[in-house]
Amino acid sequence: MRAGSPRLLREINDRAAIDALLRDGPLTRSELEYAIGLSKPATAQLLARLEEEGVVVREGLRGGGRGPRAQLWAVKGAVAHVAAIDLTPRGVDIAIADISGAVLTEHRQAVPPRGTADEVVRNFRDATAAACEAADLTLKDLRHVVVGTPGAINPKTGHLWFAPHLPGWEGFDMPGRIGEELGVPVTIENDVNLVALEEMIAGQATAARSFVMVWLDHGIGGAIVVDRKLLRGATGGAGEIDWMRVPDRAAADTGIPATGTRFGDLVSSPNVVKLAKAYGIAARNGWTAVSKAVAMTAEATAEESSEQRQAEQFLTDLARRVATGVAGVVSVVDPELVLLCGKTGLAGGETLCRSISAELREMVVPRTPVAFSAVAGNAVRAGALHSALAVVREQVFGLTGDMTEPSRRLDASGDGDGVRTSS
Structure with a gap:
């Protein structure tokens, strides 16, 4: 075996374990062992290494059956945080989540759709900062932000169009300006596209x-x-x-x-x-x-x-x-x-x-x-959250799997009624 191969295999096994914990966790050591196909000693060593690196944490015990209860393991959510934002003419509906997909807070705030570029972006920043504060975080703690909006973003200019109900957001590089204001990389996506993404993950279009x-x-x-x-x-x-x-x-x-x-x-x-x-x-x-x-x-x-x-x-x-x-x-x-x-x-x-x-x-x-559609709650925000997590999980863990695969761990639907005013 050529030099460097043991390290490569460790990285592959680590990614497989993290992927399994994100998808199906928390898991016991034996469940993870079965999911990734490693031996008992190798899985134990992997968990010990990831725990020491601050990637996984012990999360309670699983009871049931005879004998001692088994230790559960999960990805450490505080490794990174994201924001998923549904922008409408009425305002913003924001979810702040950690990298495990756990929603830490939900925040709704009116953001007037009219005004100068500086005004609408500043109001947007204030609402996002308020959501972070509710989660005991700051804007600096966010790794990525995905915003769902009516209309479409021109990929060459970043300008929003087909969105007459958001006149204040037209005529400037929307992801660029928001990113500068928040100090965080920002992706802007059409709202119905995000609903379609959520339908592929948890709705009628999974197959x-x-x-x-x-x-x-x-x-x-x-x-x-x-x-x-x-x-x-x-x-x-x-x-x-x-x-x-x-x-x-x-x-x-x-x-x-x-x-x-x-x-x-x-x-x-x-x-x-x-x-x-x-x-x-x-x-x-x-x-x-x-x-x-x-x-x-x-x-x-x-x-x-x-x-x-x-x-x-x-x-x-x-x-x-x-x-x-x-x-x-x-x-x-x-x-x-x-x-x-x-x-x-x-x-x-x-x-x-x-x-x-x-x-x-x-x-x-x-x-x-x-x-x-079979997706409950605010499907735009849920789709934005899946999109943001896919970006950050690739950056942090090197996970490049299909984000349209169903996930039982993530619950980002919120309790909203999914009302839209323009698309």
Whole structure:
């Protein structure tokens, strides 16, 4: 064996052990031994070495069965810290976590979307510093920050675009300016892309190689995944389906010309409300209208009422609008799955999914199933946290595994309702 090989093997074994502890930990020595395929003495030596280096710690005992309880081992979370931030026109939703994935604090704070570049960045910094303080940390303790935002970041300039509800953030190098202000490396990612990432880790797309995500809420957005990789495009605008011009195939006349309008306008919350009103359904927003219609169609009656027929026709018209906007993407990408997310999409549930699927079959060759998102809580922030941890774990431990693999240890969903205002 050539010189240097024992050290290389140790590094490989160390990475395998850390990966197993992050993925499935805390683990006993025998469980880790089985996971990485080392002998009992070799695993014991590995744990002793990593403990001395401050990488792993003893974390309680595992009981059960006869005999003494077994010592549990875990990665030392304080090795590094990250921040995951969901930026919306209302403000920021921040999670501070250690390198093990344990969330130390959650913090929400209003950050006005308007103002000069200096003002919005400074307000952003103050909110992030407040989150760190709540976790007994400072900004200097952060190793990496990932921010999910509506719109897209041009990879050449760092400028945010497709985000009219965040006017104060336009016209400057967003990751560069935030990074300078925080003193921490920063990654900016489209919010729906982060939801798609979370769907690959813990949602409906854990086994899908390719899928298209459609966000239906106040605003409209999309994400495209091909071969388990996010498609971002040359200028970062891949998936910005809200700007496509599409015809209105709805039977009801709501004042939108048949020649078409922006897809984002066609299925935005205000226009869903107008469509529902045409069928006698009153609601303040799109998701309430859809929820009412779904409930009406589900009512068990001996004979279908006129209200039920109206609700069904409304959902069919909405499905036509959604399918018209998605059809082009489905024809080009031929994905395994179309996923609905956002409050309006989730309100439609299986009923709306079936209608959209039926409409797509009339328009395109691929027979792509349509489902709704299964990720609870703030999926944008959860996806940002997975992304930040992947970066830091590679930097600190040399782990380069697929971050879209499911993880039982990480819980970053938070207790928010995942409400978005623009995508």
